[in-house]
Amino acid sequence: MITTLPRPTGRKPDTAIYERRESAVRSYARVMPRQFNRAENVWMHDNQGGRYLDFLSGCSTLNYGHNHPVLKQALLDYIAADGIAHGLDLHTDAKAEFLETLESLILKPRRLDYRAMFTGPTGTNAVEAAIKLARKVTGRELVIAFTNGFHGMTLGALACTGNAAKRGGAGVPLAHVAHEPYDGYHGPEVDTAELLERRLSDPSSGLDAPAAILVETVQGEGGLNAASPEWLRRINAIAKRHGALMIVDDIQAGCGRTGSFFSFEGMGFTPDIVTMAKSLSGMGLPFALTLFRPELDQWAPGEHNGTFRGNNHAFVTASAALRHFWSDRRFEQDIARRGALVARRLEAMAAQHGLSTRGRGMMRGIDVGSGDIAAAVTTACFERGLIIETSGAHDEIVKILAPLVIDDAQLSAGIDILETCIAEALGAPYGVAAE
Numbered sequence: 001m002i003t004t005l006p007r008p009t010g011r012k013p014d015t016a017i018y019e020r021r022e023s024a025v026r027s028y029a030r031v032m033p034r035q036f037n038r039a040e041n042v043w044m045h046d047n048q049g050g051r052y053l054d055f056l057s058g059c060s061t062l063n064y065g066h067n068h069p070v071l072k073q074a075l076l077d078y079i080a081a082d083g084i085a086h087g088l089d090l091h092t093d094a095k096a097e098f099l100e101t102l103e104s105l106i107l108k109p110r111r112l113d114y115r116a117m118f119t120g121p122t123g124t125n126a127v128e129a130a131i132k133l134a135r136k137v138t139g140r141e142l143v144i145a146f147t148n149g150f151h152g153m154t155l156g157a158l159a160c161t162g163n164a165a166k167r168g169g170a171g172v173p174l175a176h177v178a179h180e181p182y183d184g185y186h187g188p189e190v191d192t193a194e195l196l197e198r199r200l201s202d203p204s205s206g207l208d209a210p211a212a213i214l215v216e217t218v219q220g221e222g223g224l225n226a227a228s229p230e231w232l233r234r235i236n237a238i239a240k241r242h243g244a245l246m247i248v249d250d251i252q253a254g255c256g257r258t259g260s261f262f263s264f265e266g267m268g269f270t271p272d273i274v275t276m277a278k279s280l281s282g283m284g285l286p287f288a289l290t291l292f293r294p295e296l297d298q299w300a301p302g303e304h305n306g307t308f309r310g311n312n313h314a315f316v317t318a319s320a321a322l323r324h325f326w327s328d329r330r331f332e333q334d335i336a337r338r339g340a341l342v343a344r345r346l347e348a349m350a351a352q353h354g355l356s357t358r359g360r361g362m363m364r365g366i367d368v369g370s371g372d373i374a375a376a377v378t379t380a381c382f383e384r385g386l387i388i389e390t391s392g393a394h395d396e397i398v399k400i401l402a403p404l405v406i407d408d409a410q411l412s413a414g415i416d417i418l419e420t421c422i423a424e425a426l427g428a429p430y431g432v433a434a435e
């Protein structure tokens, strides 16, 4: 149990090597100018003795915390036995075990019948495979994506991403994608599913028949906007009616982040295609997966490939994570309780300062009004030993992506820091209890 966090003693280390040799493209390192050397569970340590509570979790890649002992032991045993590390897409014991575990613990209990395609190991690869497959199967070009959506940095996925700064890096036109308003984009009064239906039904709207509709159920990078189950069900029905495939990008929202293994569970629809990555390996190892209905599996052998398809070390840790966390409902109950705690605390802060909250499950944030204020908040949090980042079109949302395994006392201690730093940044007196 902890009630307060010690202020990190870490001094800023010498960063000359990074300035001299590492590309200017680095970004997180600029706002957290420390040199990290160790991490366990919810803690990261720098090489000057500083300790930080991690409310970023590798952007939801470390849902089970850093170096979870069960996953770590499974990997150590596998390496000690000279298990296959790299095997292209060859059959291996580790792959068979992952597929069997996925089938028995995830797909069958949820009555989902998906084929699994191992793509290159990053999320953007899984998205590329999904949109390529949708275009191939339907013979259509257009993908409908949404305002504030984030789907990755390679050209196909980047075309589906909304953020202008990211798109600007492409250097070529980003084509064959239409960005339609997400749920709530025009405020609560405007039904954006109805707008999309109108445009697709109107032969004179200028919108071509789409191959796919690509959507996040909660927009991880785009501001933690959470679509309602009703809206998502209607997007699914619209896709069906217009002969398009619905792709749910569950790279950030999946693996328990919103409360269940898939973020769309219990919503009354089944996506045609689902992309997974980030926390799938459970230990931060690169690993991505595109799941789709078996009838859609129209790939020719090798038509989409990649050298690192099926990271065998990730198969081992992913199987161990599924067995450890997803064999029963206990983990989901823990996430629900922790998510409710985060929601209650954020809503209290929002009420106190006239702000608003976003998100669902353990994927939540607070809109502090501007990117400058949010940056001041996250910088102040970091100085007090809390790693936390921003999200949104103007980086104005401070987002909590704590490890899902965090205990309630640690979670409260981190939120206490956030509360103090928000009060400080907004000029309110500190230490005013919100409850």
Ligand SMILES: *Cc1c(COP(=O)(O)O)cnc(C)c1O
Binding pocket: 059, 121, 122, 123, 124, 125, 127, 150, 151, 152, 153, 216, 220, 221, 249, 250, 251, 252, 253, 277, 278
């Ligand atoms: C992170 C992310 C991606 C891209 O994954 P990478 O591993 O960075 O390529 C795609 N979609 C969503 C929703 C993400 O959060």
